[in-house]
Amino acid sequence: MNALTRASRASPQTFMQEVVAATPGGDTHLELCLQCGTCGGSCPSGRDMEHTPRQLFAMIAAGMRDEVLKSNTPWYCVSCYYCMVRCPQEIHITDIMYTLKRMAIKEGYYQESTAADAPDFSETFIDFVENYGRSFELGLATRYHLKHHPLSAIKMAGFGLGMLARGRMDLRPTKIQNIDQLQAILTKAKELSNGSFEPGGAS
Amino acid sequence: MKYGYYPGCSLEKNARAYHESALVVAKRLGIEFEETPDWNCCGATEYFAINALAGYALVGRNLALAARQKLNGQGNQLVAPCSACFLNLSKTDHYMAESPELAEKVNSALAAGGLSYEPGSVRVRHLLDVIVDDIGYMTVAEQVRKPLYGLRVAPYYGCLVVRPDYQHIHDEPEYPLCMDGLLKVLGAEVVDYPVKTHCCGGHMTQISEETALEMIRRLLKSAADYRADVIVTLCPMCQLNLDAYQEQVNKHFGADYHIPVLYFTQLMGLAFGASPKEVGIGKEFVDARPALAKIQEEPPQNAKQKRSRPPKGALPMPSMLSHHKGGGQ
Numbered sequence: 001m002n003a004l005t006r007a008s009r010a011s012p013q014t015f016m017q018e019v020v021a022a023t024p025g026g027d028t029h030l031e032l033c034l035q036c037g038t039c040g041g042s043c044p045s046g047r048d049m050e051h052t053p054r055q056l057f058a059m060i061a062a063g064m065r066d067e068v069l070k071s072n073t074p075w076y077c078v079s080c081y082y083c084m085v086r087c088p089q090e091i092h093i094t095d096i097m098y099t100l101k102r103m104a105i106k107e108g109y110y111q112e113s114t115a116a117d118a119p120d121f122s123e124t125f126i127d128f129v130e131n132y133g134r135s136f137e138l139g140l141a142t143r144y145h146l147k148h149h150p151l152s153a154i155k156m157a158g159f160g161l162g163m164l165a166r167g168r169m170d171l172r173p174t175k176i177q178n179i180d181q182l183q184a185i186l187t188k189a190k191e192l193s194n195g196s197f198e199p200g201g202a203s
Numbered sequence: 204m205k206y207g208y209y210p211g212c213s214l215e216k217n218a219r220a221y222h223e224s225a226l227v228v229a230k231r232l233g234i235e236f237e238e239t240p241d242w243n244c245c246g247a248t249e250y251f252a253i254n255a256l257a258g259y260a261l262v263g264r265n266l267a268l269a270a271r272q273k274l275n276g277q278g279n280q281l282v283a284p285c286s287a288c289f290l291n292l293s294k295t296d297h298y299m300a301e302s303p304e305l306a307e308k309v310n311s312a313l314a315a316g317g318l319s320y321e322p323g324s325v326r327v328r329h330l331l332d333v334i335v336d337d338i339g340y341m342t343v344a345e346q347v348r349k350p351l352y353g354l355r356v357a358p359y360y361g362c363l364v365v366r367p368d369y370q371h372i373h374d375e376p377e378y379p380l381c382m383d384g385l386l387k388v389l390g391a392e393v394v395d396y397p398v399k400t401h402c403c404g405g406h407m408t409q410i411s412e413e414t415a416l417e418m419i420r421r422l423l424k425s426a427a428d429y430r431a432d433v434i435v436t437l438c439p440m441c442q443l444n445l446d447a448y449q450e451q452v453n454k455h456f457g458a459d460y461h462i463p464v465l466y467f468t469q470l471m472g473l474a475f476g477a478s479p480k481e482v483g484i485g486k487e488f489v490d491a492r493p494a495l496a497k498i499q500e501e502p503p504q505n506a507k508q509k510r511s512r513p514p515k516g517a518l519p520m521p522s523m524l525s526h527h528k529g530g531g532q
Contacts, residue, residue, distance in 0.1 A: 024255050024305045025298030044402045048414050076414065079248045080402035081366035085376050094367075101252040118410045122249040129250070129261070133243040135212040144409065159447065166486045168217045177241045181316035182264060188315035189260035192308050 015063045023092065023099045030096060032089040033057040039083035039093055049073040050114070053083055053093055056100075069107060074100040075115030117148045130186060133176030138169050204337065205274045206328070207281040208236035209265060211288035211439075212244050218285070218439035220483025224468035225284050225330060227482055231346050231475050232338050236282065239269045245291040248406055259305065260312035262295040267318040269325045284330040284468075286438035290363035293327040297369040329364050331437050331467065332372055335381045340388045348476035350390025353499035356470070357394045357431035358382040359422070361441040362402050376400070382467055386435060389474040390502070396429040397518045398422055403444040412451075419444055420452050423460045428517035432494040434464045442466065446488045463491035 013021070020028050033054070040052030051059065051073045059068050077097040084093045104110040105119045124144045128136040138160065145156045163169035176182065214222040229236055242265050250258035269281045283289040299306040299322035310319050334343065365376045373379050377400055383393045401422060404415035422445060426434050436442045446464040453459055464487065472482035473495070484491055513519050 022255075024259065024302060024308075025294075026301035026305075044418055045404075045407065045414050048411065076407075076411065078402050078405045078407055078418075080362040080405070082362070082402070085366045085368070095251075098251040098255065102255065105253070115410060119252070121406065121409055122252045125247065125249040126253055129244045129246065134215070135244045135247065137217060141409075162447065162488060163217065166488070167219065168486060170216050174215065176243050178316075181318075182243050182261075185260050185264055185312050185316040185318070186257050189257040189309075189312035190254055192311055193254055193256035 015065045015068070016060050019060055019096060019099055019103070022103065023095050025092065025095060028092040028096060029089050030057065030060070030091055033061070033091060034089060036088060038086050038088065039091075042082040042086050043077075044080060044082065045076045045078050049076045053097075057091075066109070068100065069104045069109040071100075072114045073097070074104065075110065075118040117144075120144065120148065128173060130183065131175075131179075132173045133179050133182050134174045136170070136173035137163075138171060139173060204233075205235040205237060206333065207269045207272050207274060207279050207325070208238045209242055209269065209281055209283045209288055209292065210238065211242075211283060211285040213285050213439035213443075217443060218466075220469060220486045221284055221439060221442070221466040222483075224466055224472045224477075224482035227472045227477050228334070228468045228475065232334065232342060234333065234338065237272060237274060239265060239272060239281065242268060245285075245288045247287050247291075256305075256308055256312065259295050259298070259309050262291050263299070263309045263313050263320050264316065264318060266292060266296060266325050267313055267320040270320060279324070280326045280328050280333075282328050282330055282333055284437070285440075286329075286361060286363035287440060289327060289329045292325075293369050296322055296325065296327060327370075329372075329437070331364065331382060331385070334471075335385055336372075340384060343385065343471070344388050346475045347389060349474055349498075350502070351386075351470060351474050351498050352390050352502045353497055354391045354494070355394050355430055355432045355497075356386050356391045357396055357426040357429065357434045358386055358399055358467075359426075359434050359436045359441060359445075359464075360400050361436065361438045362400070362405075364437060365400055382435065382437065385467065386470065389470060391470065392503070394426070394429045394431045396425050396431070398425045403438075403441040405440055405444075408444060408448060415444065416448065416452050416455050419448055420456055420458070423449065423452060423458075423462060425518060426462055427460055428514045430514070431462060432497055433470075433491065434462055435467050435470060436464055437467055442487075449489050461489055461493075463487055463489045463494050465491055 020030055035054055035058060037054045040046050040054050046052055050071050056068060056073050074097040079094055081094050087093060110116060110119050121144050124140055128139055141156060145153050210222055246258050246261045250261055269279055272279055283292055299309055306322055313319050360379050365373050365379050368376050386393050402418060404418035407415035434445060442464050449460055469482045
């Protein structure tokens, strides 16, 4: 993603509005953040984050687009929903983290974060889902680890053998019967998402 | 009572023990499952990070197929034993109801496959909730043939069944008790420990191992501090992380934990008199047999009802006002 593409996204929207618009599922309440810090205090992986969710929301309000999208914070969100049930303003925090992940991927920012491998894990996971309709652990682990952590592939191989020995891993992916139907649905969904719920809107 | 059944990818293989034991238990309790035909993956925690609408449409296909099952001639109930599947199914249903715009877009996508889904037409249930709420402790108690006397169990709920709890099932998402009660009915000694709804790290084992191992360590430490023989889970991800990564946690932190991690349905099956093999015992990395050998024929004579002090170095339990001595109350 280059500066030109980024500039072409310039719109009268604030960054906050952009984040909210890209988060489906009703009112996110993001603009109601009180900066109380309950989210960060509840976060089990918070100590590895560059910014607590509270900080990140203040940065969103301040329009610090680059800093927010470069932050490793969304990638360290484990989707445990602790912050979400404790937030006094009922902000859809976990969903906003997902939105920030999508924005960071789309604009290429994540490559500068300390969690640069994370998007590829998600991409590889869904690649199997899109091709077979089911997840495929062996394929996911092999493809992802050989690409990103070849040195630890031996350790992973031991783990995989343990899984196989216990009959806990398939050697081959399972394909659903009506994969064509699923693919038609997903293709249509991606087509539709160009206009809404995705960062930047129509491109 | 007939329920739709959505096993999810994990139960097909990695959590086969959960699947097998769930079916054993369901049969004993008179629960009839009809698997949703040709279901697909729920997307776990990955699809929403890539494309939100496609993520909801992926789950929407499952809901649409489940709605078509037309069980009991009325509104369908769909049982998902996996926490992530349960969350994604109920989240999609909930957000489609909350946001007409999302419902319309998901339905436009589903239409490309000749499907549609009306939010609210399927009631998504977790297996634990069905057993505790629909079947009830009394009926479960009637099936107990081999009580789990003397076995100290740590009920581990994890995240997604209790949070964000879109359907408001749990009175207290931070301190649920339904599985505690269920395990007591089986005769087990339930350990009250402070991290029962903490996160196992989810997919972080693959993305930032350091982060994940620390989260797993905290759980194992707390269960060990409270002298649990077994950690009891209701989620394939939690089981995998705590069981298969236990050895790595030991190596990484110089610890020596040997706590088997079993599904609640496995313990139910054993208490109902099923054989260990029938309920998938033996598929775990940390051998459960030494712990299960602690089960006694008779209830422990000096079973202390009194709440004991937390062990030294353990996280304290949140204290209630009534437990304060000599206060002004």
